[in-house]
Amino acid sequence: MFWHTLGYIIIVIGVLFDLLGCIGLVRLPDVYNRLQAATKCVTLGTAFLLFGVFLIFGFSSTGIKSLLCAIFVLIASPTGAHALARGSHKGGVKLWDGSVIDLYAEDTLSDKNKGD
């Protein structure tokens, strides 16, 4: 019973983090900032959710699957965010106007000029 209650509490916390991540997706200004919200809040939220499921089902088929999925999410989510950020930058997506600095653009562009 204790593990059940704890599991449900953790699932609720996970859903709250997911909600905050989604609010972040709507409110933040550009691709890169939105990825920040998507990788942090949503990764932890989903990992919490899956961990809660593991606590409720224990060492059974469902429980172990959700635990493994939590580990995969923790590994795959930052990797995917990295690929998306790099892809958008190479594809020419500009940073938000309020951004203070973009050393990546400076460096990669100067490399291109050297090539010419």
Add this chain to the structure above:
Amino acid sequence: MKYIGEFIFLLVLWVLLTWSLEPAQLIVGAVVSIIIIGLVGDVFLMQPQRAFNPRRVFWFIVYIPFLLWYILLANLDVAYRVIHPNLPIRPGIVKIKTTLKTPMAKTFLANSITLTPGTLTVDIIDDVLYVHWIFIKGKDMEDWTKAIIGRFEPILRRIFE
């Protein structure tokens, strides 16, 4: 040797996922493992013998709760910025230098950066990491490097190098 290690790892993963020890399941698992190793087997584990070094395993076990703690802090930080009415962000892409050498260590460093407060790795070129930071503090590369990876580098060096 390397492929046998990968095979055992994949088969254990398969058994955990299916959660049964029936011969039919094991045979399917073995076939799938062999196909996966045939496709991408040469990508992983440059030096498998390192994985069995107890000192590295110990530091890896220390690293996990350490990382989880910073992931939690990261979430509270981003959550605070998202629900604050004025949206207190000061974003940009900065450059930091790492002293880690092996690809595995750099991968873990990049993923750790992405999971922790307000930072997102955009690209790695040699030993320079380009990091998108939601609220930039400090003025030059030394400040940034210290603030972003100062706490991870020593532990990752003990694990992977």
